[in-house]
Amino acid sequence: MLRVFGIRRCDTMSRAMAWLNEHQLEFHLHDYKKDGVPADRLAGWIERAGWRAIVNTKGTTFRKLPPELTADLDDVRAQPLLTEHPSAIRRPIIEHGGHLLIGFDPAHWSEILKRKPNE
Secondary structure, three states: OOOEOOOOHHHHHHHHHHHHOOOOOOEEEEEHHHHHHOOHHHHHHHHHOHHHHHHHHOOHHHHHHHHHHHHHOOOHHHHHHHHHHHHHHHEEEEEEEOOEEOOOOOHHHHHOOOOOOOO
């Protein structure tokens, strides 16, 4: 079963979950608002993809943050910022086998999620 990380009440998440259901892919939602941000996972995602891939810099939450929090952001400073402001994390994030899927991209998801996790 896939583990999908994000926020339930989000338009992108709604589209992503509808896509997963349509393709009959079972998943469990880890909702940052309800379940918190898993620190070990967040650290791993930042290590693998870099903070720029994980932070939703175009989102309202990030844009409304004070400049002193977002200026000179780096991998180290991004983790506590995202833990405190989970709505600033791009969504959804899915780990599948060795793949890290960040954001909803139906074409890429079709390619990756229809494989067995170890392919």
